[in-house]
Amino acid sequence: MSTLARLVHFRWAVPVLAELHRGRGGRFVNLTHSLGVSRESLRRTLTFLTEAGLIQRNPGKGHPLRPEYLLTDPQLGADAAVLTDLLADLGVTDLGLKKWSLPTLTLLTEQRRFSELRRALPDVTPRALTLTLKDLEAAALITRTVTDAYPPATVYRTTTPGLQLARAAQKVGMMCLP
Template sequence: MDITLLVKLTSRAWSLNILALMHSGVSGRQAALLAATSASRTAFAASLDHLVQLELLERNPGHGHPLRPEFRLTPAGTQAARIASAIIQVAPDDVTHKLLRKSWTVPILALTGTPHRFSAIRSDLITITDRALSASLHQLEDHDWIQRDIETSGRMPFPTYRAVKTGFAIHQAVGLGQ
């Protein structure tokens, strides 16, 4: 999965959860998916529409029969759902789910499998602001998903960030570095 799609995908809080649920076999019916998440109806509907716009989900043309799901995964959605499921399995509790629903968590972890400077992360995540990146890095560091080191080999010391522990497991689940 490329970083641009990952940024778009994670811009809605429940997108990863919806894809992971569909990958695990939960029916593509809106009621079943909503019941399997703790999302509000509004946030859930926005995430579902977002996935349709990204062409990861499509409305089932055969819907109308009580046993047919309303939504189904597209071929690109099947691959994204596999990755989403791997990410969700790495972080199974409510605290980590809450952090995963934040827009920039997964894209930042996807990039920091190796040490990266702040400016390198910002340039790879074109639409992120300095403030959002700084806040996200602090939250990830507080949860021990990112480690901040000071690189002193050059003339001027500078911090580098790399995914560790659960953060590195999420990096591997995304598979951008492969």
């Protein structure tokens, strides 16, 4: 789980991997235009992806000040493209690219309580997790149920579209970082 959380800490990491896979531009300017990302955000994301070993500069192409980037693992790019396409199809791209949305969603493939989610995501604050759960529920990606037991408990679980998204995110998370 921590690998996916580290990857999506950079909002543009998954879309950059997908764009490199699609071949719409391996150059900085092309990525800036196709994604609509600021130069500084893209620079930080490319630095992270390069240091993580997920992309590399193309050594035999282009000017040194205008490098072209390549995927180190084509399958990771394909999985990222599937994930970004699914986010777009469900109409939840902005929500899906928030820091804690995908890591939380992948944990909810089985029913869990708030405290279990907090333990599984040690870096998340209670407020961030609460807001994420509310956003995911509003997008119909998870369900929130209050049990009849005493004391009552609130449990969360993915819906069918949420489960599709969670599986796609898990594939990306498993492939990306050591």
